[in-house]
Amino acid sequence: MIELITTKYTYLVVVALLAIGAYVMIESDNFVKKIIGLNVFQTGIFVFFISAAFRTGGKSPVVQSGGGGGPFVSPLPHVLILTAIVVGVSLTAVALGLVVRIYESYGTVNEDTLEEVLAND
Amino acid sequence: MTDALVPLLVAMPLLGALFVVAAGLVSERGPPAVTALVLVAQTGLAGWIGSRALLTGELSNEVGGFVAPYGIELVVDGLSAVVVVLVAVVSLVVLVYAASDDPGGTAFYTEYLLLVTGLTGMSVTGDVFNLYVFLEISGLATYALVASAGTGRSAVSALKYLLFGTVAASLYLLGVGYALVATGTLNMADLATELAAVGYDSPLVLASFGFIVVGLATKTALFPLHTWQPDAYNDSPDSVSALISALVSTVAAYALLRIVYTVYTPAFFEAVPVARDALVLFACVSIVVGSVLAIAQSEVKRMLAYSSVSQYGLVVVGLAIGTRAALFGAIVHLVGHAIMKGGLFVAAGTVDDLTGATTVEGYAGLADRFPVLGGASAVLMLAMVGVPPAVGFAGKWYIALGAVRAGVWPVAVVIFASTLLTLAYFAILVERMFVAPASPSVRAATDGGADRLGGAATAPRRLLALVVGAAVVAVVLGFAVTGLETALEPTLDTLLS
Numbered sequence: 177m178i179e180l181i182t183t184k185y186t187y188l189v190v191v192a193l194l195a196i197g198a199y200v201m202i203e204s205d206n207f208v209k210k211i212i213g214l215n216v217f218q219t220g221i222f223v224f225f226i227s228a229a230f231r232t233g234g235k236s237p238v239v240q241s242g243g244g245g246g247p248f249v250s251p252l253p254h255v256l257i258l259t260a261i262v263v264g265v266s267l268t269a270v271a272l273g274l275v276v277r278i279y280e281s282y283g284t285v286n287e288d289t290l291e292e293v294l295a296n297d
Numbered sequence: 298m299t300d301a302l303v304p305l306l307v308a309m310p311l312l313g314a315l316f317v318v319a320a321g322l323v324s325e326r327g328p329p330a331v332t333a334l335v336l337v338a339q340t341g342l343a344g345w346i347g348s349r350a351l352l353t354g355e356l357s358n359e360v361g362g363f364v365a366p367y368g369i370e371l372v373v374d375g376l377s378a379v380v381v382v383l384v385a386v387v388s389l390v391v392l393v394y395a396a397s398d399d400p401g402g403t404a405f406y407t408e409y410l411l412l413v414t415g416l417t418g419m420s421v422t423g424d425v426f427n428l429y430v431f432l433e434i435s436g437l438a439t440y441a442l443v444a445s446a447g448t449g450r451s452a453v454s455a456l457k458y459l460l461f462g463t464v465a466a467s468l469y470l471l472g473v474g475y476a477l478v479a480t481g482t483l484n485m486a487d488l489a490t491e492l493a494a495v496g497y498d499s500p501l502v503l504a505s506f507g508f509i510v511v512g513l514a515t516k517t518a519l520f521p522l523h524t525w526q527p528d529a530y531n532d533s534p535d536s537v538s539a540l541i542s543a544l545v546s547t548v549a550a551y552a553l554l555r556i557v558y559t560v561y562t563p564a565f566f567e568a569v570p571v572a573r574d575a576l577v578l579f580a581c582v583s584i585v586v587g588s589v590l591a592i593a594q595s596e597v598k599r600m601l602a603y604s605s606v607s608q609y610g611l612v613v614v615g616l617a618i619g620t621r622a623a624l625f626g627a628i629v630h631l632v633g634h635a636i637m638k639g640g641l642f643v644a645a646g647t648v649d650d651l652t653g654a655t656t657v658e659g660y661a662g663l664a665d666r667f668p669v670l671g672g673a674s675a676v677l678m679l680a681m682v683g684v685p686p687a688v689g690f691a692g693k694w695y696i697a698l699g700a701v702r703a704g705v706w707p708v709a710v711v712i713f714a715s716t717l718l719t720l721a722y723f724a725i726l727v728e729r730m731f732v733a734p735a736s737p738s739v740r741a742a743t744d745g746g747a748d749r750l751g752g753a754a755t756a757p758r759r760l761l762a763l764v765v766g767a768a769v770v771a772v773v774l775g776f777a778v779t780g781l782e783t784a785l786e787p788t789l790d791t792l793l794s
Contacts, residue, residue: 228478263433274456281449
């Protein structure tokens with residue numbers, strides 16, 4: 177158990193981030209907080225990929241001429257997550273843009289209040 | 298076979314989106330014109346590449362010269378050829394509607410082309426991470442298009458869709474991560490061999506399958522993961538409803554089919570039968586509950602949306618059963634549903650424009666006043682129910698045949714029941730349109746009260762042409778199914794091997 181915590185703690189962080197993110201998205205009535213939850217959830221996945229790339233004693237993967245020089249850390253997950261972060265930023269931007277529109281139309285960013293307003297519409 | 302033109306399928310609408318922005322700076326009429334031009338070229342290119350893929354076999358391209366499995370590979374086989382052509386043709390045709398419905402502006406047309414980019418990319422990519430990126434591109438474009446109605450309600454629906462869609466794509470990404478940890482590769486063809494080498498009962502492989510299926514099923518809107526979909530279809534502009542109902546979930550279902558057959562392969566189902574059973578059960582529940590929810594709706598667009606939940610259940614059942622007939626039925630139904638549902642949404646939008654009627658009750662007496670529109674809609678609805686010889690019948694028949702051949706009788710019963718349930722909700726609508734006395738809104742339109750189209754009390758010709766065209770294609774495609782089966786034979790062989 178202790179060994180699991182000391183060597184694989186990044187995976188525990190992943191689980192915690194995914195759980196917290198999902199909880200905030202479901203539990204919070206505030207749209208902005210839901211979006212924050214979404215970001216936390218996605219960050220959990222980013223950490224998962226980066227943890228998977230780690231190798232004890234691994235170097236940055238710059239291969240010298242003639243090859244050799246390993247072991248290297250896998251560079252692929254880093255590149256993937258760089259892309260995923262960009263996607264996440266665009267999604268957050270669109271989501272916040274929509275929240276602004278909702279606030280302009282109904283004067284609230286609270287889901288419960290909004291449902292009351294929509295029901296009376 | 299390597300083909301240099303394949304990346305152009307994705308690059309053309311992407312660059313086109315930039316040209317639209319540029320055209321928007323010059324003139325107000327620029328964006329729709331440029332969009333139309335790009336989509337005509339896209340349709341031509343898709344037709345050319347698609348027909349070659351069907352006739353001569355798989356076309357592929359290693360993007361940027363990075364050799365697969367390290368680089369990203371684009372692959373067009375018979376199945377992706379069908380989907381690419383469907384995306385190009387439907388988006389071109391719906392543009393006719395969008396240009397007259399016109400939520401308008403440069404942003405709308407840019408998003409429109411970005412959606413085409415994302416969907417085409419999802420159809421041709423041979424790399425699971427690349428699929429994630431295109432999934433998000435098409436997602437982003439769809440959220441923006443839903444919100445382009447400009448109402449507060451559409452923004453709420455778009456945000457709800459965004460939250461669901463992003464979690465779905467994230468789960469898919471997590472599944473890809475598990476597969477990457479297990480195998481170290483992202484190329485679909487390479488993953489198929491590597492996953493087999495790792496062993497299908499490895500927890501990593503099973504978890505990756507679970508995450509990917511749940512992610513893509515949410516994008517496809519299967520029950521109980523569909524809750525974003527009715528609001529999104531109902532609150533978006535009419536032309537956008539038609540476009541996304543015809544294409545977005547369709548391509549997500551295609552991606553599910555592609556992942557299941559090209560990455561996990563039928564051998565995975567044989568090694569882990571519980572995965573197949575779970576998927577069949579999931580889809581069957583979706584078929585029944587989607588139909589029941591559709592019957593309960595009073596708004597026509599919502600009814601059509603819930604109907605999609607049920608119809609995609611049928612597609613997924615076909616691909617989960619995985620006999621040759623069922624798989625072919627799933628492909629036919631995927632294409633057929635896109636045409637029928639797209640046509641029905643155009644019809645619903647046109648009725649709304651003409652009479653303001655959006656409810657089942659409001660449709661009363663519609664066929665008397667607008668016989669062509671009413672008739673064509675009825676043909677589309679009956680095609681969806683599965684009346685022969687329409688394409689809806691062909692798809693269901695092949696799926697049911699596959700279920701019977703695989704010996705899963707309960708599924709055949711569910712498919713039969715779904716036909717009756719589909720009949721139940723469309724019969725109400727047909728009865729209202731043809732038999733019931735005219736509703737106040739229809740009467741108002743008859744008395745020349747339809748001033749929303751400049752006082753015209755007849756349906757505009759090009760919208761009528763779209764609905765009638767969809768109805769004709771839905772019927773004609775039913776006859777072309779045997780031809781399609783021959784053309785897809787090599788692809789089905791590869792998928793099932």
